Amino acid sequence: MDLSAINPILLIAALMSAATPILLAATGELVVEKAGILNLGVEGMMIIGAICGFAVAVESGSPVTGFVAAAAGGAVLSLLFALLTQLTLANQVASGLALTLFGLGLSALLGQGYVGVKPPSMPDISFGFLSDLPVIGPIIFGHDPVLYFGLMLVAAVWAVLRFTRAGLVLRAVGENHDAAHALGYKVIRVRTLAIMFGGACAGMGGAYISLIRVPQWTEGMTAGVGWIALALVVFASWKPWRVLLGAYLFGGITQLQLNLQGAGVAIPVEYLAMSPYLITIVVLVILSADKSAAPGSLGRPFHASG
């Protein structure tokens, strides 16, 4: 065992990258839940994003196009969820599960020709001499553009929810859809847009795994990250900055256990690989006492006739 092989600076830099898929997906889901919808299909939308992004990036040679395609793929899949829950008023829990099961199958089908293919790589943003600074260089100035995009997304979501009219309407719809409807807001339209936003974010999160983290395509490669993102929204009590904190915490755990595996710690690999899931459970238990922050209409179906 050689723990000195774990460089804390590189660990922090790597955990930011490990956290980005969770961060993107959880930020999207936060907006969805703020609108009063519980979409359990995050895992399905992520894996669809992972394959859409991967396939398009390989075919077009451009990772950026890949990410756009991933967002589109996730949004289109989430539209199915919107159709089920908003138009046909289906149970949200069951519809979300259906989305995940369907997404996992569809991604495997789409990804058949892409196993073992190497995607075009996305270069890190160059900050010139800043990237060469000790300590801060690799941590702050040594990443790919999508990682920075994730950070900006959190800031944007926070600002929109807090300071804009659109954010206020979204929160009103989530807190009390009947009251929002009575005020003349288009509950279903707002929610459908929120669901699509969540789908696009989850799709990009998935593509981050297949294009940057791994980078490769394998069936079921999201391996529960979507579910961890769902847990993270609860953890964050529906607050954007706490999503960021939570994502980095989970990213840190994921990265640390990978590094420990690499360093050859005496704990078997399987038990280290369990740790992110177990820690998610522990965190959920600690935080589940306080549900006061949850949007009032979360998970309840809305039909205008009342």
Place this chain on the structure above:
Amino acid sequence: MIRLEKRPQPSRAFAWATPLLAVLATFFFGGLLFAVLGKDPIQSILTIFWQPLFGEFSFFYRPQLLIKGAPLVLIAIGLSLGFRAGIWNIGAEGQYIMGALFGAGVGLAFYPAESALIFPAMVLAGAFGGWIWAMIPAVLKVRFGTNEILVSLMLVYVAEQFLASMSLGLMKNPEGFGFPGSRNLQQYPSAHNAELITGSGMHWGVVFAMIAVIFAYVLLTRHRLGFAVRVTGEAPRAAKFSGVNPGRLILFCLGTSGMLAGLAGLFEVSGPSGQVTIDFNTGYGFTAIIVAFLGRLHPIGIVLAGLLMALTYIGGDIAQSQLGLPAAAIQVFQGMLLFFLLAFDLFTNYRLRTGRTEAA
């Protein structure tokens, strides 16, 4: 202008017609999917749904229907109890794995002793394994109010890692020339869940699935506990007034579904699969969710839905070898079925009305 009007009472006719409509719609759109993949849609559908039952080699495939259907029905029956009460056990896959590991562990511990008591002990251990794994989300929910969906699902991934660790470590066959995987329980008579009638596909798992169906039917229609389950799902407040203890109901529903999933895992590992291997679990725990919904959370419906899903597995295998249809296409097909089911369910609770919209 078409609008929706809530029915005063859910339509019973539509409640039963929905699954059929969903199956038909899935045939249609599944056929389209197969056509897009460059396969003849009619032939694909026939290969999947006709050939296993009435084709040339149906004598070989029909027993498979019971072998694949039993775990699905066993798990789905348990899930349906919870789903009815609004208690969402999504982690049946994990409970299935733990049941198999506990059961196989007991069997392997006795190797090579022969006794008629070994298999019953394995059954108990399997049920216990699934039960204890489901008790984790149950106790956390009762004690701390933790979301059972997320916890039970996280435990699937934990169980998968545990399975990998067991099949590469503790349970690895010492005479297996270093290959991962346990001893084959099919070659250990005391632990083998053999066919009860040769060539029928009938094994103990099928018997237990039948018992579970009858048990669930009686429970739901004749027993106070079943009443509590139904009332909690339909009107939680009324349930509270009628003296239902929500905590106890959560423990019962999650515990029962875990136990049944554990049994399904045990019968699989000691019978059709025979071995603890890394890829032992094949997603029965997740497909059973579709089975439970397709069967309208009703015991009889679940049997029919379980057989239909088993058919898609078998037919999917045939289509894979004969037509080169990718394995994932069947998964998509199953997912589609659930989608259509949920969508058509609209007509159970709502009525379409055409005509002018009245002023609100």
